[in-house]
Amino acid sequence: xxxxxxxxxxxxxxxxxxxxxxxxxxxxxxxxxxxxxxxxxxxxxxxxxxxxxxxxxxxxxxxxxxxxxxxxxxxxxxxxxxxxxxxxxxxxxxxxxxxxxxxxxxxxxxxxxxxxxxxxxxxxxxxxxxxxxxxxxxxxxxxxxxxxxxxxxxxxxxxxxxxxxxxxxxxxxxxxxxxxxxxxxxxxxxxxxxxxxxxxxxxxxxxxxxxxxxxxxxxxxxxxxxxxxxxxxxxxxxxxxxxxxxxxxxxxxxxxxxxxxxxxxxxxxxxxxxxxxxxxxxxxxxxxxxxxxxxxxxxxxxxxxxxxxxxxxxxxxxxxxxxxxxxxxxxxxxxxxxxxxxxxxxxxxxxxxxxxxxxxxxxxxxxxxxxxxxxxxxxxxxxxxxxxxxxxxxxxxxxxxxxxxxxxxxxxxxxxxxxxxxxxxxxxxxxxxxxxxxxxxxxxxxxxxxxxxxxxxxxxxxxxxxxxxxxxxxxxxxxxxxxxxxxxxxxxxxxxxxxxxxxxxxxxxxxxxxxxxxxxxxxxxxxxxxxxxxxxxxxxxxxxxxxxxxxxxxxxxxxxxxxxxxxxxxxxxxxxxxxxxxxxxxxxxxxxxxxxxxxxxxxxxxxxxxxxxxxxxxxxxxxxxxxxxxxxxxxxxxxxxxxxxxxxxxxxxxxxxxxxxxxxxxxxxxxxxxxxxxxxxxxxxxxxxxxxxxxxx
Ligand code: ADP
Ligand code: MG
Numbered sequence: 001x002x003x004x005x006x007x008x009x010x011x012x013x014x015x016x017x018x019x020x021x022x023x024x025x026x027x028x029x030x031x032x033x034x035x036x037x038x039x040x041x042x043x044x045x046x047x048x049x050x051x052x053x054x055x056x057x058x059x060x061x062x063x064x065x066x067x068x069x070x071x072x073x074x075x076x077x078x079x080x081x082x083x084x085x086x087x088x089x090x091x092x093x094x095x096x097x098x099x100x101x102x103x104x105x106x107x108x109x110x111x112x113x114x115x116x117x118x119x120x121x122x123x124x125x126x127x128x129x130x131x132x133x134x135x136x137x138x139x140x141x142x143x144x145x146x147x148x149x150x151x152x153x154x155x156x157x158x159x160x161x162x163x164x165x166x167x168x169x170x171x172x173x174x175x176x177x178x179x180x181x182x183x184x185x186x187x188x189x190x191x192x193x194x195x196x197x198x199x200x201x202x203x204x205x206x207x208x209x210x211x212x213x214x215x216x217x218x219x220x221x222x223x224x225x226x227x228x229x230x231x232x233x234x235x236x237x238x239x240x241x242x243x244x245x246x247x248x249x250x251x252x253x254x255x256x257x258x259x260x261x262x263x264x265x266x267x268x269x270x271x272x273x274x275x276x277x278x279x280x281x282x283x284x285x286x287x288x289x290x291x292x293x294x295x296x297x298x299x300x301x302x303x304x305x306x307x308x309x310x311x312x313x314x315x316x317x318x319x320x321x322x323x324x325x326x327x328x329x330x331x332x333x334x335x336x337x338x339x340x341x342x343x344x345x346x347x348x349x350x351x352x353x354x355x356x357x358x359x360x361x362x363x364x365x366x367x368x369x370x371x372x373x374x375x376x377x378x379x380x381x382x383x384x385x386x387x388x389x390x391x392x393x394x395x396x397x398x399x400x401x402x403x404x405x406x407x408x409x410x411x412x413x414x415x416x417x418x419x420x421x422x423x424x425x426x427x428x429x430x431x432x433x434x435x436x437x438x439x440x441x442x443x444x445x446x447x448x449x450x451x452x453x454x455x456x457x458x459x460x461x462x463x464x465x466x467x468x469x470x471x472x473x474x475x476x477x478x479x480x481x482x483x484x485x486x487x488x489x490x491x492x493x494x495x496x497x498x499x500x501x502x503x504x505x506x507x508x509x510x511x512x513x514x515x516x517x518x519x520x521x522x523x524x525x526x527x528x529x530x531x532x533x534x535x536x537x538x539x540x541x542x543x544x545x546x547x548x549x550x551x552x553x554x555x556x557x558x559x560x561x562x563x564x565x566x567x568x569x570x571x572x573x574x575x576x577x578x579x580x581x582x583x584x585x586x587x588x589x590x591x592x593x594x595x596x597x598x599x600x601x602x603x604x605x606x607x608x609x610x611x612x613x614x615x616x617x618x619x620x621x622x623x624x625x626x627x628x629x630x631x632x633x634x635x636x637x638x639x640x641x642x643x644x645x646x647x648x649x650x651x652x653x654x655x656x657x658x659x660x661x662x663x664x665x666x667x668x669x670x671x672x673x674x675x676x677x678x679x680x681x682x683x684x685x686x687x688x689x690x691x692x693x694x695x696x697x
Contacts, residue, residue: 008254009130010058012051012139020050028413029090033128034327035184036164044096052081052094054137058684061611063094064136065102065124065144068155069109070563072284072455075145077104078138080566099141100126108152110566112149112559121148124611125158128282133253141502142283143198151556158551159279160226162464163187165549169471170324170332170348176478177344177490181324187360187464188444190275191285191456191500194316195292196268196304202688203302204229210570213453215369216579217670219588219677220312221691233262241271242299246271249291255284266316266694275321275444278464280455285318289453293637295539307371307451310690312381316452318370320459322446324348324467330437343490346401348467350497352445352520353388356438357504359545360386362466363438363447366459368530368564370571372451373659377528379511382437382449385519385526387506389436395507401491402498435510472549530568531655537561566650573660579666582675583635588628590684595624612661620679634669641665 006466008015017026025046032039055063060636064076083093124143132141145154152158163186170185203209208216235243243260250257256274263270271288275281293578296303301539309314324332332348335341356363363386367376375381390398399405433439437449448461483490508515519526527533536542536560546552552560602617611623641662648654682689 002035003251006107006248007251008136010252011254012054013254016054018617020054022046029128034489037541039100039128039266041096044100047620048094048096048099051099051139052092055134056081056092058134059398060134060137060139064138064140065143066457067124067143068286068457069145069153070155070657071110074290074616089353090264103144109153110176110563111153114147114555114559119658120286122146122149122153127160130280131254135253140458149659151553152599155238155455156279158461159457161551162461165468166324166464169468173347173471174326174681176475176684178343179345183327185324185332185613187278187460188275188323188325189281189456189460190273190321190692191281192265192270192272192319193285193288194270194318194452196309196316197242197296197301198267198304198523198693199296200300200302202693205687207623208578211578212575215311217582217667218311218577218690219674221421230266231264235262238299242295242301245299245321249295250288253287255288268314268316278460282460290388305453307453310694317375317381317448318450318454318456320447320456321444322447322460322463324566331443333445347474347490348495349493350494351467351470354497354501355505356388357501358506359462359466361527362542363459363535364461364525364527365533366538367449367451367454367460368529368533369451369454371453374527375451376449379673383510383515384528385524386515387519387524388504389433389507393505395505398498401495403570433507456573461551465545465549469545478548486528489672515543529659530600531652531659534561534564534652534655551693565652565655567653569650570656572662573642573646576638576662576666579669580635580639580642583669586686587673588631590680590686591624591628594622594680594684596664615672624676627672631676633670639668
């Protein structure tokens with residue numbers, strides 16, 4: 001099979017639909033997909049039949065509604081197509097009703113405070129804009145997951161709502177600017193995904209990796225990532241074989257996996273797809289993470305998606321490349337070539353700048369997690385302060401607008417003549433500032449603060465909604481302006497927005513202390529940890545934003561806020577317990593063995609000859625005894641504080657205590673344990689060391 005033949009072969013895509021569906025049904029479905037219109041049940045029935053036939057032809061026996069509950073993972077419940085017809089015989093059957101609606105028991109999924117009101121009844125609803133596909137002999141139907149009273153219980157529903165809000169506001173704005181041929185605007189996302197591969201046998205021996213996804217103990221080997229010889233390095237044959245297999249599996253599912261390479265850290269890699277419409281890109285990224293794990297398993301690896309699997313070595317993130325595209329094929333963040341395109345670009349650009357400045361707190365919240373707390377602000381990922389990188393050229397353009405040197409005072413005239421066309425050079429993306437959380441890269445923004453395991457839904461909900469809000473404010477300011485004054489008023493609006501929000505633009509090095517001080521002076525948010533930022537979700541300004549654009553109701557926000565707290569508390573609790581367990585059951589015994597051996601050797605030596613010094617043994621025993629006392633004390637403290645945290649329940653107070661106290665206990669305990677590890681002979685610990693795991697993949 002050639003790649004083009006293989007590509008999308010397991011997807012019920014447009015080509016298959018055109019082939020399999022009667023013409024009028026195809027047209028009706030296309031209208032639902034493109035224009036978001038209601039789907040009639042007879043159309044659904046007809047689509048279901050075609051889908052089932054196609055799926056059965058491709059070996060499927062089951063179907064499942066596939067959804068994204070608040071766990072961050074995807075969920076599925078398989079039903080077979082079989083339907084008994086008497087005489088002990090069955091036919092393969094699938095109805096329109098089964099296609100469009102499912103009724104999974106919702107009681108076991110996180111719902112925050114909503115559980116009381118929705119009585120555990122939930123339903124899934126088909127998202128026809130994201131194509132169905134076959135995996136493991138099952139037809140997967142992408143769906144949204146809601147309670148019976150209509151509250152969103154998943155990550156897809158608010159995303160679709162935010163895309164709709166942006167579509168509405170952006171289209172209105174384009175029409176106002178005279179671009180009336182545009183019928184709709186959608187957002188596009190290309191998520192670059194980082195991950196680690198470790199040997200399956202190694203993984204299984206490490207309780208910390210199994211239970212928490214990251215190592216809680218482990219001394220650094222003599223060589224870390226300082227040589228940077230892994231970045232873009234030659235792929236080792238076994239890794240190359242894994243990547244090859246992964247690409248093929250993704251291509252079959254219609255996921256346009258494009259770029260793959262080694263990352264900075266040893267055993268770390270990256271995969272980037274070609275961008276797609278946001279909801280499809282989100283679904284595809286969830287699938288990519290699942291397929292990565294499955295293919296890794298086949299190759300004797302475990303794929304680690306945790307944000308910080310190894311201390312002292314770069315963790316993994318995800319870059320969310322984001323833009324807005326019209327149904328006429330125009331990228332709204334492409335500066336364009338004509339004055340009209342330039343103006344349009346500038347309006348949307350400053351809308352994004354205003355959005356980020358006003359809702360940087362929500363953007364920070366959207367990437368907050370226990371795992372990502374180890375990266376943000378730790379000089380390996382962007383700082384916790386959200387700012388925008390525009391690059392020198394584009395910054396110069398904004399500067400001239402602010403100072404009236406680009407468009408001149410007679411803006412209307414100036415805008416219509418060629419002289420006002422934006423210089424073209426800033427398409428150049430070589431000027432990369434890796435320290436910026438939100439960077440303009442020529443025709444899109446790259447949000448770089450996401451953790452590797454995160455669903456990309458949340459950050460895009462915030463981006464879409466915040467930009468929709470800017471556009472809605474712009475529209476209110478411009479809607480009653482007479483035609484002949486419009487360009488002048490648009491220019492004034494662009495200028496005003498730059499003046500009001502330029503504080504969020506920063507092109508310098510985000511890793512320096514000067515920037516932290518400067519950001520504080522500028523009044524930018526700096527939320528250092530997840531418990532710090534969680535409360536912004538329920539702040540009035542933010543509740544207003546989400547309710548105004550119908551993204552979340554107030555009760556949906558409260559429930560999600562509770563789920564975030566719960567997740568954080570549970571994660572930290574498991575980490576603390578796992579560490580205590582490993583130290584008492586594995587690390588301390590290994591340390592005792594080492595001391596015991598030294599004591600035995602010294603005793604034997606003395607037996608042999610009273611005058612042998614045993615200097616080495618004595619020094620080792622002395623050093624290890626001291627360290628083991630510290631480890632014991634650290635362990636007791638960790639246990640006591642964990643118990644204290646546990647007694648606080650799943651509250652913000654508990655989250656703060658875990659962050660400030662329990663995590664601190666863990667890092668102190670780890671420091672002494674890692675010091676002791678360097679004195680323990682290799683092979684004594686019942687689990688592999690950093691050197692074993694990181695350099696032999
Ligand atoms: P890098 O950031 O590694 O230099 P690129 O800039 O080529 O790589 O692209 C990174 C990602 O951005 C890819 O997934 C690509 O498909 C995506 N991308 C490119 N254009 C857009 C766009 N208009 N909207 C969203 N994502 C985009
Ligand atoms: Mg990138």
